Amino acid sequence: MDTPAPLIAAIEAGGTKFVVAVGSGPEDIKAITRIETSDPAHTMREAIQFISASARKYGPVQAIGVGSFGPIDLDPASPTYGFITTTPKPMWSHTAIVAPLHSRFQVPVGFDTDVNAAAIGEMLWGAGQECDPLVYITVGTGVGGGVIVGQQPLHGLLHPEIGHLHIPAPRTPGVIMPDCHCPYHKSCLEGFISGPAIAARWGIKGEDMPADHPALEEVAETLAFGLVNVILTLSPKRIILGGGVMKQAGLIESVRSHTVRLLNGYVNAHAIIYAIDSYIVAPGLGDRAGICGALALGLNAMVEARKA
Amino acid sequence: MDTPAPLIAAIEAGGTKFVVAVGSGPEDIKAITRIETSDPAHTMREAIQFISASARKYGPVQAIGVGSFGPIDLDPASPTYGFITTTPKPMWSHTAIVAPLHSRFQVPVGFDTDVNAAAIGEMLWGAGQECDPLVYITVGTGVGGGVIVGQQPLHGLLHPEIGHLHIPAPRTPGVIMPDCHCPYHKSCLEGFISGPAIAARWGIKGEDMPADHPALEEVAETLAFGLVNVILTLSPKRIILGGGVMKQAGLIESVRSHTVRLLNGYVNAHAIIYAIDSYIVAPGLGDRAGICGALALGLNAMVEARKA
Numbered sequence: 001m002d003t004p005a006p007l008i009a010a011i012e013a014g015g016t017k018f019v020v021a022v023g024s025g026p027e028d029i030k031a032i033t034r035i036e037t038s039d040p041a042h043t044m045r046e047a048i049q050f051i052s053a054s055a056r057k058y059g060p061v062q063a064i065g066v067g068s069f070g071p072i073d074l075d076p077a078s079p080t081y082g083f084i085t086t087t088p089k090p091m092w093s094h095t096a097i098v099a100p101l102h103s104r105f106q107v108p109v110g111f112d113t114d115v116n117a118a119a120i121g122e123m124l125w126g127a128g129q130e131c132d133p134l135v136y137i138t139v140g141t142g143v144g145g146g147v148i149v150g151q152q153p154l155h156g157l158l159h160p161e162i163g164h165l166h167i168p169a170p171r172t173p174g175v176i177m178p179d180c181h182c183p184y185h186k187s188c189l190e191g192f193i194s195g196p197a198i199a200a201r202w203g204i205k206g207e208d209m210p211a212d213h214p215a216l217e218e219v220a221e222t223l224a225f226g227l228v229n230v231i232l233t234l235s236p237k238r239i240i241l242g243g244g245v246m247k248q249a250g251l252i253e254s255v256r257s258h259t260v261r262l263l264n265g266y267v268n269a270h271a272i273i274y275a276i277d278s279y280i281v282a283p284g285l286g287d288r289a290g291i292c293g294a295l296a297l298g299l300n301a302m303v304e305a306r307k308a
Numbered sequence: 309m310d311t312p313a314p315l316i317a318a319i320e321a322g323g324t325k326f327v328v329a330v331g332s333g334p335e336d337i338k339a340i341t342r343i344e345t346s347d348p349a350h351t352m353r354e355a356i357q358f359i360s361a362s363a364r365k366y367g368p369v370q371a372i373g374v375g376s377f378g379p380i381d382l383d384p385a386s387p388t389y390g391f392i393t394t395t396p397k398p399m400w401s402h403t404a405i406v407a408p409l410h411s412r413f414q415v416p417v418g419f420d421t422d423v424n425a426a427a428i429g430e431m432l433w434g435a436g437q438e439c440d441p442l443v444y445i446t447v448g449t450g451v452g453g454g455v456i457v458g459q460q461p462l463h464g465l466l467h468p469e470i471g472h473l474h475i476p477a478p479r480t481p482g483v484i485m486p487d488c489h490c491p492y493h494k495s496c497l498e499g500f501i502s503g504p505a506i507a508a509r510w511g512i513k514g515e516d517m518p519a520d521h522p523a524l525e526e527v528a529e530t531l532a533f534g535l536v537n538v539i540l541t542l543s544p545k546r547i548i549l550g551g552g553v554m555k556q557a558g559l560i561e562s563v564r565s566h567t568v569r570l571l572n573g574y575v576n577a578h579a580i581i582y583a584i585d586s587y588i589v590a591p592g593l594g595d596r597a598g599i600c601g602a603l604a605l606g607l608n609a610m611v612e613a614r615k616a
Contacts, residue, residue: 071576086576133464147541148457156441156543157577164574165537168476169493179489184574187476229473233455233541266472266492268379268394269465 006062006302009051009105010294012114013037013068013097015089015141019155020047021292022061026125026285026292030058040095049105063305064101065110067117067290069142072097073303074112074155078079082111108305110297114138114290115146115160116153118283120300121293122240123148126284131238135230136289137162139223141241143190147234147294163190167225172218177201189226193219197247209308220251221284224258227280231259231267242283256280314370314610317359317413320422321345321376321405323397323449328355334433334593334600338366339377349404356412371613372409373418373606375598376426377450380405382420382463390419396491412586418609422446423454424461424469425601426591430548431456432604434592439546441605443538444597447471447531448551451498454601455542471498475533480526497534501527502551514553528559532566535588539567539575546579550591564588572599602614 005024012019023029031054034044055061062187071087073080082098098109112120119136122128128136134148145162147154154160157304169187181200182191182279199205202215210216227239241252256276263272271279283289309358309441313332320327325345326395331337339362343354363369379395381388390406420428420432427444436444442456453470461466477488477495490499499505507513510523517523517595535547549560558579571580579587 030342133462145541149462150460152458154441154457154543157539157545157579158543158575160543161540161575164540166475166533168474184572185570225474230536230541231455231465231474232469233538235462235466235468237465262474262493264492267466267469271465 004059006076007055007059008295008302009054009061009064010291010298011064011066011101012117012290012294013049013066014114015069015087015092016292018047020041020050020293021295022051022058023295025295026121026288030054032291036073039091044097044100047056047092048100051105061105061107063108063298063300063302064105065117065294065296066097066101067112067114067294067297067303068097070113070144070240071158071161072111072113075096075160082109096097100181110299110301112153112297113144113146113159113292115144117146117293118242118289119146119148119236119293120153120241121285121289121291122283124296125292126289127240127281128238128284131236133234133236134179134238134240135162135234135236136240136242136283137226137230138243139193139219139241139245141195143194143243143287145230149234162226162230163194164188165226165229167192167222170222172214172219174202175218176203189222192222193245198245206248209248211249216248216251217254219245220254221258223255224262227255227259228262231263231272238278239280240283241280242289246282252280252282312367315363315367316603316606317369317372317608318599318606319355319372319374320598320602321374321501322422322609323377323395323400326351326355328358329599329603330359330366331431331603332507332605334429334596338362340451340599347399350353351404352408352529356408359413362486369413369415369606371416371418371606371610372413373425373602373604373609374405374409374604375420375422376405378421378452379466380419380421381585390417391576395551404615406602416609417612418605420605420608421452421454421467422598422601423452425454425605426550426597427454427456427548428461428604428608429593429597429599429601430591431459433600435548435589436546436592438537439544439586440543441542442548443470443542443544444550444591445534445538446550446551447501447527447549447553451482451502453538455544457542470534470538471502472496473534473537475500475530475537478509478530481524482522483509484511497530501532501553506553514556517556519557524556524559525562527553529560529566531563531589535563535572539571539580544588547588548591548597549588550597554590560588560590
């Protein structure tokens with residue numbers, strides 16, 4: 001009889017909801033739940049209780065992976081490693097995430113941004129297999145990007161914050177708030193095309209927009225400016241676009257054609273000139289990219305701990 | 309008696325000049341020359357003759373490194389690996405660089421972009437030591453960027469082309485050509501701040517500009533938009549700024565302050581908020597970053613060949 005695959009707990013920590021799961025891989029999720037993101041103590045307690053209850057039923061977890069909204073501290077030498085840091089989200093700034101999990105379960109905890117986690121999930125099991133460098137971008141309540149280089153999530157001074165790339169401001173007639181909606185910047189991606197930015201700038205929610213609304217064309221072109229910059233900086237082998245806003249019918253097709261038009265032949269690569277449909281793609285794991293990525297972070301933490 | 313360090317030939321292949329050197333490291337350059345970039349056959353022949361003559365004098369070279377203007381083909385599986393590809397430079401498009409060197413000297417040849425080479429040189433011996441990820445940007449006849457991640461130069465679909473990042477267009481009063489000067493794009497870094505773009509847009513050469521010319525402020529702010537995007541995508545631990553335009557007195561200081569202002573506290577890192585003077589820096593190797601980087605590419609090719 002085969003040894004059963006080790007059980008991992010995964011947390012996709014979002015600003016609106018936490019998804020918590022226990023399983024050994026994307027095809028073997030034993031238990032999964034969704035917790036509303038309230039205050040940190042309450043939310044973390046609920047997550048911990050779900051993991052404990054699942055462990056009693058299915059067996060102990062060998063590691064935990066967390067993909068979190070940010071910014072987060074990823075520097076192992078920092079006293080605030082494993083914290084959510086300067087988020088504007090009420091009550092969540094300077095919140096320890098790794099420490100309470102480690103102290104309760106005494107297992108290795110892998111920790112990264114939600115989008116780096118989604119990128120890892122897609123690289124292992126989704127649309128990003130054999131693509132290195134790989135970029136995963138989400139366009140939803142916020143805009144963010146995860147980056148894989150050399151099979152590792154990219155960290156540096158901090159971590160990528162692709163949602164705040166500065167781009168030429170769109171100037172579509174009919175917009176009621178032409179400015180960027182970001183409290184930090186005057187001309188950044190998130191400030192033009194996040195769900196709340198679209199609602200504020202056009203006075204209508206994304207889900208209520210007719211398919212021919214001019215905002216959609218503007219979102220496509222503005223996001224394409226961001227992708228152009230990502231392509232010219234990271235030269236990824238594939239870009240995956242997830243998040244609620246990207247579910248608008250026809251949007252990804254429009255993003256592809258604006259990206260090709262804006263690059264204007266300068267990046268002379270077959271993938272861009274002849275095969276853009278398989279270069280800019282939807283997540284292979286669909287809405288499960290984030291939680292599967294968190295699971296991958298846990299698996300990786302377990303492997304690293306066994307090496308050490 | 310110590311075994312002498314192996315001799316490497318290095319070529320910094322630029323659009324205006326080729327620099328060719330033979331040596332074992334930055335402190336041991338045995339011979340160096342400068343060749344005007346004319347047609348490919350003539351230029352490559354001169355480079356090869358210089359290496360041969362130096363080898364007769366100092367001993368055989370064990371490897372060759374080439375940092376080249378581009379775009380170049382870095383895909384080892386491609387039939388045009390080691391070529392300069394779609395450059396607009398007359399006579400140089402689709403020119404083999406690696407093959408004639410390899411066929412003449414029968415030693416390993418390392419090949420990369422001029423800016424990736426400069427980044428490697430700075431990482432090994434200059435201002436980029438212990439900084440990973442590292443970005444080297446040159447602002448001169450063109451604008452380009454080299455990127456190191458995980459101690460390796462970043463390659464992907466192609467290689468970084470940071471000079472063509474799309475940014476909000478500057479709108480300085482007094483400019484005689486407000487548009488971007490790039491033949492491919494309408495709002496890219498190189499089209500606003502390369503030497504030729506400055507000359508065309510302001511009707512005056514950089515070296516003739518007084519220190520209070522409004523173009524200099526515009527160059528600083530425009531480049532800062534590019535650095536902001538690089539920081540938000542790659543999260544480098546240091547950015548090195550080289551090239552002729554960067555020699556303008558006061559320019560790097562102005563780039564630093566615009567970068568901090570545009571980020572506006574969003575990237576909450578000590579290096580940016582408190583130590584920008586040691587985050588955005590001049591090349592430690594000065595004008596030798598490129599040729600030393602080519603030398604490093606040769607050393608690396610030698611080491612890899614011995615492993616294989």
